[in-house]
Amino acid sequence: MKQNHKTLFAIYKNDIHLGNSYGLNQVDAIEHYLLASYQIQFKDIQLDEILKFQKLNQYKAIQAIASIHYIESKHHGETTL
Numbered sequence: 303m304k305q306n307h308k309t310l311f312a313i314y315k316n317d318i319h320l321g322n323s324y325g326l327n328q329v330d331a332i333e334h335y336l337l338a339s340y341q342i343q344f345k346d347i348q349l350d351e352i353l354k355f356q357k358l359n360q361y362k363a364i365q366a367i368a369s370i371h372y373i374e375s376k377h378h379g380e381t382t383l
Contacts, residue, residue: 306326307326308324308325308326308330309324309326309331309365309366310322310323310324310331310365311323311324311325311328311331311364311365311366312365312366313331313332313335313361313362313363314361314363314364315360315361316360320335320339321335321339322366323335323363325363328362328363329358329363332358332362332363333349335361336361337349337352340352
């Protein structure tokens with residue numbers, strides 16, 4: 303059985319970085335992030351329940367840089383998160 307490769311994405315809501323999540327694509331990563339976030343408080347919640355009150359168009363996912371999502375400055379080796 304072929305295993306799908308998941309990519310690390312940085313998850314944003316209204317341009318505010320919330321965290322990182324793996325997914326097959328951007329939507330998959332956002333859905334995984336939302337499900338994991340809500341399951342902390344509501345252990346049995348399902349994705350369809352979350353999507354009833356969360357608008358996915360407020361979220362975006364950007365592929366993580368170097369798989370850890372940081373940007374190394376070209377000046378003096380500084381690291382920006």
